[in-house]
């Protein structure tokens with residue numbers, strides 16, 4: 001399953017260059033197809049030679065992703081993709097690294113790694129496919145399943161409160177946090193471009209439909225017929241407006257969000273670049289039906305990346321020492337004696 | 341005093357004030373510094389070691405400290421000790437028993453006295469034998485006055501008071517005395533064993549260069565101890581230990597963990613690969629991270645991971661990216677790393693896992709040593725997941741064995757275990773510094789040629805797959821933990837392919853044996869009554885015990901295995917040349933089980949799991965009882 005022919009910088013790539021010879025094995029109608037198609041559409045536009053692109057995944061339906069993208073790829077073990085990506089990116093900062101994970105892989109078994117990769121701010125892109133269920137293991141509740149959800153492993157309903165992936169990312173200080181959806185390909189493609197352009201960890205929650213085990217879970221707000229009333233599209237510098245027939249906006253009272261009539265005073269303008277994460281966090285907590293569900297870029301701030309700092313310390317140490325360390329001197333140590 | 345005596349007669353040696361005290365030459369001395377964890381015993385021991393190394397004695401050390409950073413002062417749980425054995429001849433262990441015990445408080449006395457040689461020197465800080473301290477140590481009566489120490493040469497010195505006096509003179513207040521009592525004791529030991537304190541004085545000056553007060557205080561305490569010993573007539577003589585007759589060369593002292601860190605840097609240079617070290621803090625492996633982190637000018641990227649799993653999987657990622665990836669851990673960490681190592685087995689990427697073994701199970705005794713993770717290294721993964729395993733035998737050998745681990749990992753594209761332990765890692769010995777020309781050539785090149793490339797096409801000799809790294813045009817490929825097709829590397833559930841891949845992964849590890857030199861038997865390589873087979877840190881005790889048995893004319897030989905997976909090809913044949921096989925191990929018989937399973941040999945075990953290393957005499961006794969009935 002190697003790539004065919006050499007590619008190099010400057011070559012014009014097309015979507016076809018990023019398709020492998022592997023048969024895609026997701027269930028017919030799975031939301032993952034839409035995500036794959038948008039990723040393959042966006043990759044050739046990035047101006048990055050494909051040998052420099054790497055997809056790393058864990059375990060789960062979403063984690064089959066690397067097999068279908070004709071770049072370098074690594075289908076690792078459950079939950080550990082962010083850690084594998086960390087080692088790879090530190091070893092070679094020139095690579096464009098994408099992590100593909102899911103709500104179970106990224107937030108349950110791999111929750112620890114996800115948090116730490118974001119706080120370290122590795123320059124990688126994390127796509128978390130959130131379908132609210134374990135698909136590959138055939139339908140158990142996941143950390144993002146709603147309270148009370150009936151599944152094979154929760155016949156009387158789950159007794160667990162769900163986690164909110166976007167809130168977690170903001171709390172973990174990811175420097176770029178966005179949310180999009182499989183059913184909105186244009187927004188999805190745009191969000192992927194934004195994520196790719198950002199330097200630092202880009203976290204993208206992709207609301208995805210599992211047609212087999214959790215069909216229509218996001219439909220109450222994402223269904224085409226209701227989306228424009230129940231989704232808040234976040235646009236930088238624009239007022240937070242939603243509702244096609246009856247436009248309304250978001251404002252705050254104290255720290256709490258509230259819905260106000262369009263253009264009333266106090267209506268918030270979206271500023272993802274704020275250093276203080278409070279507003280981004282508040283937005284991430286808006287859930288249907290009390291509020292519209294925001295899609296878009298919640299947070300985008302500049303912070304030095306981990307690999308820059310790590311290599312910077314190495315370069316600095318070499319510079320300070322007047323050149324790379326001398327192995328002979330190191331082995332000899334600070335104090336030695338000679339026997340004749 | 342019962343150090344091993346040299347034949348020479350005592351000679352006269354002037355002391356500082358012109359008085360003459362005899363200097364008695366001795367061949368070997370073992371001192372144990374023992375006190376509360378806050379008393380600075382590790383520091384005193386380390387300073388004595390540095391000075392002794394520079395004098396040219398052979399030496400070996402054994403630091404033994406509690407896991408608690410500061411257990412309640414004065415309690416048995418808080419006792420910390422540092423043992424050094426030094427001699428005028430080649431020695432292999434820090435000594436079975438101390439001939440000199442420095443006990444800084446009653447608890448230290450209580451814990452360590454049972455080990456002191458009969459008639460040995462016992463130096464105590466008499467000031468600490470208060471009612472409170474005695475009861476904290478569980479003494480009903482004061483051992484200094486109840487006659488229970490009659491079998492030793494007890495030297496009672498009011499160390500606390502004398503240190504306070506000395507410190508007050510230079511700092512105008514005795515408040516800093518408590519922290520320098522160790523240096524007072526060290527000064528006494530320097531005088532007693534005829535070593536110049538200058539090295540330690542220089543060290544004090546360097547360490548506290550920004551605080552002249554501390555320099556003055558510490559120097560005063562050290563000198564006061566030295567002068568006190570010279571003038572107070574507490575000793576009737578002092579002792580000199582001649583330089584050891586070491587082969588010519590340049591030496592340094594080195595601990596196992598230092599040598600491991602040096603080996604890691606060196607393996608990086610020799611392979612020509614970028615070096616990635618990923619680790620999560622764990623006793624007793626953290627010192628390797630501490631040693632590497634400041635060596636950034638050697639190009640090493642150290643990554644302190646969020647957990648043990650992230651440490652190994654980041655290593656796998658770095659290895660995918662073409663780096664020499666190394667991690668170090670101890671048993672609890674390895675238990676967590678199993679799945680990540682299995683991934684490296686499946687995707688056939690090199691990773692070095694340095695295991696600094698400690699007493700288990702579970703958290704066990706973190707600061708105590710054991711060899712109980714051999715089978716976990718060999719078999720502690722799901723599925724048939726073979727990996728290479730090597731083990732260093734001495735602190736200095738950690739350097740060489742780490743380079744060997746680097747050779748195996750990168751030549752055979754396999755995770756490779758390096759099985760050290762707490763005793764080796766913390767133990768110190770003089771080490772012959774190699775020249776760069778002595779180091780092996782293990783240069784690695786990544787695949788760049790797309791012609792005929794597939795991810796699992798194999799080198800016909802080593803069976804290794806090509807190391808093709810992201811960034812290389814034309815070699816784009818996908819790997820993963822799912823079973824894959826031979827050669828193409830595509831995902832496969834084909835039954836015959838799985839059989840074939842399991843066999844290939846096993847054969848690849850087995851073929852490492854083709855690259856190993858013939859095994860070396862110390863003793864009678866042609867065979868004899870008994871072969872003692874060991875691995876890892878028991879090398880010193882086994883070597884000394886076998887030497888002793890052989891000096892008595894017994895037919896005993898020693899095979900020490902550096903390669904534990906695969907075992908060298910000649911091991912079975914060597915075992916067959918001996919009537920009996922004895923396998924001393926600090927576990928319940930893990931290598932023994934492997935030898936019995938592999939060679940159907942009736943190997944007997946000599947096993948101990950107390951958290952402490954073998955004493956020479958324990959192995960010696962094991963040899964004698966194994967020999968009984970031979971001939």
Ligand code: SF4
Pocket residue numbers: 025026027029030031032061131135136209210211212213
């Ligand atoms: S189980 Fe659900 S998530 Fe998995 S492939 Fe099928 S539809 Fe997609």
